[in-house]
Amino acid sequence: MATDVYVSATLRMFTGREPVVEAAGSSVGEVLKDVAASHEDIRRILFADEGRLRNFVRVFVNDTEIRGLKGLDTPIQSGDTVYLIPAVAGGASGKNTPLIPAERSGAVEFSDRDLERYSGHFLLREAGVKGQKRIRAARVLIAGIGPLGAEVATVLASAGVGTLGLWDHRKTELPDIKNLIAFTERDLKRPRTAVIKDRIRNICRETAVSVFDYEISPDNAQETVTGYDLVIDCTDNFKSRYLVNDACFFAGVPYVFASLYQTEGRITVFKNDWSTQTPCLRCLFPEPPERNLVPTCSQTGIWSGLPSIIGGYAACEALKLITGSGITLEGRLLSVDPLNLTSRLFHVDRNCSCALCGESPSVRSVQAVDYDDFCNLREPDNVPPVESITVEDLVRRIENHEPLTLVDVREPHERAVHRFRQAIPIPIGQLARRKGELNPAVDTIFLCKEGKRSILAINTLREASYTGPMFNLKGGLDAAKDIVFSNEAGWL
Ligand SMILES: [Zn+2]
Known part of the structure; x- marks a missing residue:
């Protein structure tokens, strides 16, 4: 039985930009495993090493979160949709008691101008004069x-x-x-x-x-x-x-x-x-x-x-x-x-x-x-620091024809803005799988928009046991804008 899995925009970089993917399985756990099997890059996002579903991803079957059902064992029926909703830097249907008590809003007085200005609210039963006074208070x-x-x-x-x-x-x-x-x-x-x-x-x-x-x-x-x-x-x-x-x-x-x-x-x-x-x-x-x-x-x-x-x-x-x-x-x-x-x-x-x-x-x-x-904002102590090179260094090395590999880890659509023509495009979600495309005998320089995702790229490859020399382009493409624009017809 095929089940639709709705993938939040946050995770679509790991599913080839597809908002809905089909997966098979009779429980939520089986469906998610099938999604991970057909979209390999999403596996490490959904599951921690020990196979636990990561805490920042919430899974719903239709409108109910699986924690309130049977977790990963929740059965899937024909016509169900599974939703993957991760955190983004983002009830009760009973009576909604106003936050503003009548004692405070009662003291509000409206001028003639106010009466005209808010007349649209006064006509609404949901607002009215009382509601508008609460809004003012x-x-x-x-x-x-x-x-x-x-x-x-x-x-x-x-x-x-x-x-x-x-x-x-x-x-x-x-x-x-x-x-x-x-x-x-x-x-x-x-x-x-x-x-x-x-x-x-x-x-x-x-x-x-x-x-x-x-x-x-x-x-x-x-x-x-x-x-x-x-x-x-x-x-x-x-x-x-x-x-x-x-x-x-x-x-x-x-x-x-x-x-x-x-x-x-x-x-x-x-x-x-x-x-x-x-x-x-x-x-x-x-x-x-x-x-x-x-x-x-x-x-x-x-x-x-x-x-x-x-x-x-x-x-x-x-x-x-x-x-x-x-x-x-x-x-x-x-x-x-x-x-x-x-x-x-x-x-x-x-x-x-x-x-x-x-x-x-x-x-x-x-x-x-x-x-x-x-919020994991601190550099971990046990991770060796990532070495960076500046845009000027990169330009000098390209002009001297030094052997190096440039890897652009942005998503495909981002590369339309400006890019280094000789860079190999490998979106960050695919890096571990495609590490064989890199040459460990030469320096590999990673670039992204701001020089932050490229650091993550280097650490991802370290985790994937890639041993070649790796460098981060400091400040990313944003720092290279002037050079990219001024060399439109040149070597870039
Ligand atoms: Zn709480």
Whole structure:
């Protein structure tokens, strides 16, 4: 019996870009083994050495996670679909109680101008005057003001949220402009928070804006989220995501989780309300992926329009929580893949052995966690350092006709941007299998976009017992852009 296995965008580099693969088997374990047999590169991603399914990948049969069924022994029926949903740097359908109590929203008074501005909400039973007063009384913090966070901030300011906190330490870069209309050429190199603060001023002068222009860290996370009614996590790295989750947990602040990867987005709500027994991020994904296994948005790209779609969903969740309207994503994960016209809701249960909210928690405070260690950001002690060469060195060696092999480990579609013509293309997921194509008698130089995946490539080949000399191109193709462009018709 053939079963469809839906592969999240994060993992498609290991399945030849296919969003759905067919596999045979009468249980989830058999189906996954069949996927690993037909797509060899995905085996080490799904399974640890001892054959255990890795913790950062969640497997669902239809909308139910297999941990709530029979795990890998869960039987597969005809017509079932298996979903592989890994963590990305990303319920209860009962009554949704408003986050903002009537005592606070009751003090809000609207001007004639407000009455006209918000008339569209007043007409809706789900908002009404009471709901709009709650929106005005709400204090919402947005962590990460990239394209996703900027969209959320813009929608919430338009909706009339009274207080917005903007938390980001980075400046506006050219790719931000491609991803969202909120950023313009005039904003380049300005702090993202300053750009969006100006934009909010132009949308609604009544919205008070606080800017937190420091990097999210264990020393500041809890203090920053405290005092907000709701946090929206739009960050783009695992360390910030687990920090925001843990800080919100200890501060008892609910939060909306929104994430993007290439063409896919995910949204959920973590209520941090013990009476509802709903999960936290660590229940859903107990641990982040191994170092460099899931590339960041800046390394893999984002489909235009996706930040607005997912940001719109996240802002909508925030407004539902504030007003107590509709059914929220509490206890459920919404996965949206507009390119493949796929959108699914998955149930997420609280994990009684969760390190944070479980019965015997090991995480006791934000300061007590080494997030660099937990997120595998530290260089392991026992791995020999990777030797790097600069672009200038590489150019000199090519021009001197020195014997060397260049390997481009980016995905095939990335190589259309700029490339070294003489580089052998071997995507990182295929390296271990294709190591026979390399010559251990000469230096092999690995390159990728930023010079990070190429380090992972070298360590992957070391693990696969490749013994030839290997070097990393420092800074990757990004560092070589000027030379590649200026030598278009030359040796490149
Ligand atoms: Zn938990």
